[in-house]
Amino acid sequence: MANGREIDIELLFAGDRVAIARAISAAEDGRPGAEELLRQIFPKTGRAYRIGITGPPGAGKSTLTNMLGSLYRRQGLRVGIIAVDPTSPFTGGALLGDRVRMTDVETDDQVFIRSMASRGSLGGLSRTTIEAADILDAAGKDIVLMETVGVGQSELDIAGAADTTLVVLVPESGDSIQAMKAGLMEIADSFVLNKADRPGADQAVHSIHMILHIRGESTWAPSVVKTVAIQGEGIEDVAQEIAKHRLYLERSGEFDARRERRLRERIESLVRDRLHVDFWDAARRSLLKDRMPAVKRKELSPYDMAEQLVAHFHAH
């Protein structure tokens, strides 16, 4: 089989756990067969609803993801979870994985959970996450939950890959404002104020509403849902808000628009990768190497060097 001998694509379509795990590993490691596999499963993708869950460290994203997964399972849906953990390249895995807390869904063999490590490149991470979501989608999952930690590019990428994006915040002073400054406001389809039993919860909800007001009118108005995820409080409200957003997307035509945009970005990213490989062949690598001393001596600027390299590419 062209996709790498060990992955049986029919078993994958049937939702087989081992086949799913192998397929995701192949994608994560960028194995030669992985792209052929992704090409083969592409026609089977597009069924699963993809939910992004993001927010600052310590907001309780893992617990919320756990609880949402359990809720969907009780509704008889098949659930896949991808936890994006931009963890240390030197350990190759989480030092203290959040996943150890996810006992509820982890003992449920209809839920497939996968933690992803960044291995130094968050750009690569977002690509792998999207590929893993496609694999879970093709494997028959109804819901794919994508959880990502931090405040940075990875959130924006994950938001781009999700149908509905939840931004999880906590009442602690400053946190919500910091998160908003970091650009989380734009990507939120709904806010979850977790740990809402702590002091300052109502104040935080108020702050979010204030800033939503600044953000101005739009056809979709994000709500702020209060939860105490660790106790299961408010999880149904979150699910209801997701359902409401899904209905809005479908009725407004935004659902198709988002998915088309996602495909377009995928193509652009694949083009970028291919051009990079084509460009940095032995000839151009040695051209750069030869002229680096002049760049270091400030005789040749990086701008001129880049131009010379591109000219070489077009001439050959």
Add this chain to the structure above:
Amino acid sequence: MANGREIDIELLFAGDRVAIARAISAAEDGRPGAEELLRQIFPKTGRAYRIGITGPPGAGKSTLTNMLGSLYRRQGLRVGIIAVDPTSPFTGGALLGDRVRMTDVETDDQVFIRSMASRGSLGGLSRTTIEAADILDAAGKDIVLMETVGVGQSELDIAGAADTTLVVLVPESGDSIQAMKAGLMEIADSFVLNKADRPGADQAVHSIHMILHIRGESTWAPSVVKTVAIQGEGIEDVAQEIAKHRLYLERSGEFDARRERRLRERIESLVRDRLHVDFWDAARRSLLKDRMPAVKRKELSPYDMAEQLVAHFHAH
């Protein structure tokens, strides 16, 4: 003048504030003359020592940056500060800027402070930050402090652009571990445990040392410096640690190696941008547009579409 009429390069080299501000704005806006300007100033760059200051939101990075800036000023050094604020694209600026607290250095006209907004692209942000650092360098600053919020790609980029990278953490439970999981460990040349007058400070220092131990032996062993930046406590220790690291870099040859790597990455990034522009001309944009319906119907995979586009590029 080819770099855009309004910027006098001799005034810039002389450290003129208006010339610096205009040059950074030109780079930030990606104006046509900006690249020519950057090309012209390139031979004057490389003098300034570049310090990256990063860590999770709320760690007190701005205060520390402020205090470090003041300390260097008292030593008679010329200081430039770049605050990377991946802020909301819809406001085009910080909602509640950290900068309002930076009264000490802000009233000092020998210190040039610039906040940068992300405008939606963190990739673009890191490029602009490096360009701003070059401008401050060419304008005669001895020290360029680059402060960046969040936990994500932007930190990695800024660390790549700095000679010494400080990672600022606080004693709050979990925070330090979360930060380490997010890959901040690898980029830290030195740790600053700020707000060290709060409970749990010694415990946090201990945790960091533990994880440094896991990270293993290296020729440079990052230290953990305790500060209460808001009261100015420990700032001299931080400066001393930076000086120690600088000496290490210079003696080990790592200084030149880092700077060469930085130039190389700059060239690669410029090549990527140029290829992107060359690639997405009218012909390929219309090819993609024509075939998108087939991709949406799942008849053509993104992989095949990307291949067809690249083949078209190589054939023309």
